[in-house]
Amino acid sequence: MPADLATLSQQFADLIAAAAPRLVAVRGAEGGQVSGLIWRTGLVVAAHEALSGEDDFDVFLADGSQVRAELAGRDPTTDVALLRLTTPDFDDWTHAPTPAVGSLAIVAGRGAYSPLASFGLVSEIGPAWRSMRGGDIDARITLGLRLSSRAEGGAVLAPDGGLIGLAVTGPRRRALAIPASTVERAVRTLSEKGYVPRGYLGVSLHTVGRGEGAIAVGIEPEGPAAHAGFVVGDLVTTWNGETIRSVGDVANRLGTGTVGETAKLGVLRGGVASEIDVTIGERPRG
Template sequence: MTDPSATNLSLLSSAVAGVVARATPAIVSVHSHRSRASGFVWKPNFVVTADEALADEGEISIELSDGTVRPGKIAGRDHTTDVALLRIDAKDSAKDIAPIKISPGVPMLGSLSVVVAAERGVPAAALGTVSLVGGRWRSLRGGEIDARIELDVRLRHSHQGGLVLDASGDAIGMAVLGPRRVIVIPAATIERVAGRLETHGRIARGYLGVGLQAVKLDDGVGAMVMNVDKSGPSAAAGIRQGDVIVGWNDDKISGVRSLLQALGPDSVGSVAEVTVRRAGEPVRFKLTIGERPET
């Protein structure tokens, strides 16, 4: 008599193997300088990978699922959301690379997930569970992530940039290493950021043109202006070195980080009302937020 539990386990095993097999044609290996990562074909000629795992210099090669290696170029990268977009440097690349459709869905807490990556061109997979699900959040670098999804799974450094599949086999995002945990960069964030990188080559960020240092005040916290870019927006508005920023658009600031988080892509060109303390007295300025220069 067949053991029902063995049958169920076999069915689960076959199901997991099936969803992995359907995803592997879109999985690639990315080699940049001395760094290796995984990635996936987002659109014909374009690969998405983890920015953190991508070297800052050197040539890039992309090994496809069929074993062929193509040169790649950086189309754009965003350090704040850990999304990098690579262009496959081959005229005929669109003919034999099938992009994978990523789903904007968010998995249920405790559900199974599979990370499909590549190790020197060979497909790799890891099975785990969704250990945390939350709403929109900001990374330590100020990037806006559309959903907080964490996985209980082991992830090698070279597997960053791999696809995360939910229990239905839908690709829901990209796996990256966060502080002491594996984080999923969700599909909504990838589509938004990669789309801008494809069009503009970079993600615009707001720029005040000042160096700031957090300071404690009797009634809260402030951001002291340590230096001023003479050609920047703050200098043009009249803000000086030694001023302490305490308010932003009629709200008290809660620290330097909260102030910098207000400088997202949509902030460029907008006008903000900034309140500073100068020699102990409040002074208000209207400041037009600039675009952070590339460095």
């Protein structure tokens, strides 16, 4: 048994050593240090919630050098922040498949003097879900370990070194992995735009009664709803055939991947039911 433990210990150490060149520490002017990972050459991913609200950061690389990084963009809906800086050359990190419950997961970050490492079991796996801020997350991966503040934004690794995702703190302080596929989608958009577009109807809504729908109390001129023919007083009752009971039901359908899609909204106007096709726009920034 001791020999088996020594072998396992060495395997863990080798895995962290292989990941170490891509692990960074990120510090803002307001102080505090968190982890990040080099996604590919010149791009570092970190956890949005763990970073201070700044545009420039100091990043500490594996060789001990300190590099100034600028914020390329944030996606609060998936908890992904993207930084641009000068890094060594790296290819894309190989993505691991969604792990099975009970499999090992290793969290790797960077501290002041060395990499940071912890491990635990994947305690729960769930289907794709939408965050409280409207982000589409490809799988719910809950980790059975305590995530330190310094390790937040680090890499969640499979035992073969594949990247499961980004280590973040979720609801009730649970440690979660934002799947690598979700991070990749956010990185692609942030690299191109500097932000992640959100869906927009251009209508102010209020919930009617106890889940009877959402009534339009204001229409933005030249907005998607106005162009589709909405008027004040229209009561939204369905969205693509699914019942709408509240304003929240509408908001939950205006995620990051809905811009440009056409939705069929069931509407009551003066007691008469009809359907209106609306092309979802991009929410204005600012």
